[in-house]
Amino acid sequence: MFTFFTADFNSAYSIALAIMLGLAMLEGVAMLIGLSLLSALDDLIPADLSVDSDAQITTPGLTSVLGWLGLNQLPLLIWLVLFLTSFGLTGVSVNYISLSTLDMLFPSSILFGFSFIFAVIFSKFWGRRLAKIFPKNESTAISSLDMQGLEARITVGVAKLNSSAEATCVDNYGQRHYVMVQPIEENQEFTAGTNVVLIEKQTNYWLVAKLN
Numbered sequence: 001m002f003t004f005f006t007a008d009f010n011s012a013y014s015i016a017l018a019i020m021l022g023l024a025m026l027e028g029v030a031m032l033i034g035l036s037l038l039s040a041l042d043d044l045i046p047a048d049l050s051v052d053s054d055a056q057i058t059t060p061g062l063t064s065v066l067g068w069l070g071l072n073q074l075p076l077l078i079w080l081v082l083f084l085t086s087f088g089l090t091g092v093s094v095n096y097i098s099l100s101t102l103d104m105l106f107p108s109s110i111l112f113g114f115s116f117i118f119a120v121i122f123s124k125f126w127g128r129r130l131a132k133i134f135p136k137n138e139s140t141a142i143s144s145l146d147m148q149g150l151e152a153r154i155t156v157g158v159a160k161l162n163s164s165a166e167a168t169c170v171d172n173y174g175q176r177h178y179v180m181v182q183p184i185e186e187n188q189e190f191t192a193g194t195n196v197v198l199i200e201k202q203t204n205y206w207l208v209a210k211l212n
Helices: 008-032 037-042 062-069 076-102 108-130
Strands: 151-156 163-170 176-183 195-201 206-210
Touching: 008 076, 008 108, 062 108, 076 108, 151 176, 176 195
Parallel strands: 176 206
Antiparallel strands: 151 163, 151 195, 163 176, 195 206
């Protein structure tokens, strides 16, 4: 069985499972010394991952992708464990079944793509359910309301009425935030590269004005 797990055709999936076990062990050790990877890894995820479900987002960006994956609801460590476990077990299981029943292996590229897509869907589906048990820790140094008045730069899309664009800003603590923005005036449009000021926080986006 060990030879099967370490075979070349299972290397990607075995590595994924090994990383998963390593993360679990590191979290256990970190907890013994009063630390936690849950909070440390969450610092890698942009704060304020809110996606406006009502406004049209013309161009996909980092905010919408991470929000779709559920990383605004679940600690990154838990999501990684879900993804790596489902990815590794899917690849190993399919290889085992195909060898034992069909005496053949599926093409590695096809199986890798299938395992990856299945892991993403599995992590998104179960992550949203586990979010009720493992609420996401607040890792940002300031709240969303404290971001009022910060300068931001539009990175993806065109911001206009009922059409949010993605923007990035840095708070006084050096924490980077990715936010969705719309102009505060109806007749304005802000394209990528425009510098704006965060004026007022709405449910899922910020109203902004152009920085003079």
